[in-house]
Amino acid sequence: MTNVESNGAARPAVPVIALVGPPAAGKSTAMRAVFAARPGLVHFAVRVFFGRQAAAGTLLGLRAKEYAAQARWLPDEFVGEGLTAFLEAELPDAEGVVLEGFPRNADQARVLDRVLAGFGLELARFVYMDVPDEVATARVGQRRVCQRCETFVENGIPVPDAVCPRCGGPVVLRRDDAPEVFRERLRHHRESVRELLAHYATRDLVMRVDGTGTPEVVAHALCDAMLPGALVEAGDTAPRGE
């Protein structure tokens, strides 16, 4: 697939890859290895994107704050507007686009299809990183999140005086990770992802990654799924599994 520009010159379409999985599957941790291997990838994660917009005081950010103040999910169409703004800004220099945690359900998949079509693009791959419920539940009890930059810190770091390894900010147990809230998030994910997987399976876009191994093994599997050949081309900067 190519994008044909007005002067008739064609350049290869930028691949757009969605990474989805149950909460605490280890997506963010494994993604760090992918971005180390391919710094030209741009990353759209809903929470981070709208957090930055809010910090910058843009109209999108102000609207996202209003939804948060009302304790409402961001409407699908609004997330689509955010993605459109992101692509307008980032696409010209991007080697590829990674969507993390989006789309979450079949309605969002339809919004995504429409937004991408507006740029002459379509989804190249839907990577589903899965772990059994008991693994996700065990991991979430051990993780904290940075209040400042939203980096997840895994593996039972000392609390309360631990700080974020990236920015030095304070790290806390996220409200969403409290046991009873987390159980509900997991149940909701399992329910909504069924239709989503079916949506992409009909287009043969689904690639599954097992998230249960060590961080190194999982990162390696994710690199292979998202970027075949990336480890070789990037000179082995990504962690290796066995």
Ligand SMILES: [Zn+2]
């Ligand atoms: Zn931080």
